[in-house]
Amino acid sequence: MKEFIRVMKALSDPNRVKILKMLNRRELCVCEIQAGLGLAQPTVSKHLKILEDAGLVQKRKEGLWVNYRLGDGDSSPYAATLLGNLKHWLNDDPEISAILAQVPDLNRDAICSRQ
Amino acid sequence: MKEFIRVMKALSDPNRVKILKMLNRRELCVCEIQAGLGLAQPTVSKHLKILEDAGLVQKRKEGLWVNYRLGDGDSSPYAATLLGNLKHWLNDDPEISAILAQVPDLNRDAICSRQ
DNA sequence: CTCCTATATGCCCATGTATTCATATATCCG
């Protein structure tokens, strides 16, 4: 039960849903997600921790950067199912499509050194 | 997006999940749900309203009673999908199975007049 | 209409959550 609730709570915030939709396109570092959402960096880190605890995302260190990608579903069947659903959901949502449109142009080298 | 968030928030509370699992067995009135959960009656009414606003349950008046059943999925595709998933999920959870075991014995006539 | 019962709503309180700022940690480079 707690595991299920953790996944549902993680999916109950629009900014976290936006993060998942972004990561559905490609792996991203924290500063790239920050640029896409327009939030403060600590806020993004906390959202990512909540998503990670729910098994919805995984992180991979690459030097100074931390790359986040969608979870593989091993840690939670609920997360795996919902990630599958989310691939088809919300693509027509104006907020989502606006953010997804700028994902290809997110460049960590252009973003991070200007924080 | 708001519709999706509404469904996820509705599913983010253990008592509301328990209500859905109970209604998966059969239609129930408020006092029967109250007896199953052990909560105050107004609390149950508020949970039911949140579930109804998300499209997860529907109500049907029958005289003095209000019978709640699972939503038919017409109001929200997200609710419809999650209700389908929930049918298979959490059946082995101790909290859930304990409540489901007593659903067949819930009797509105025996419960409600003793409030 | 009056009384009774089942449910809904308003108010209040305790707790949880999202956010930001300031600061700590970690990693690379010289």
Add this chain to the structure above:
DNA sequence: CGGATATATGAATACATGGGCATATAGGAG
């Protein structure tokens, strides 16, 4: 080592949420 950069953590604050009590609403019985 020391400095710079990317990310994480802690404290503080505004707001949302779950809970119960008191009360309002709605429908049936007499």
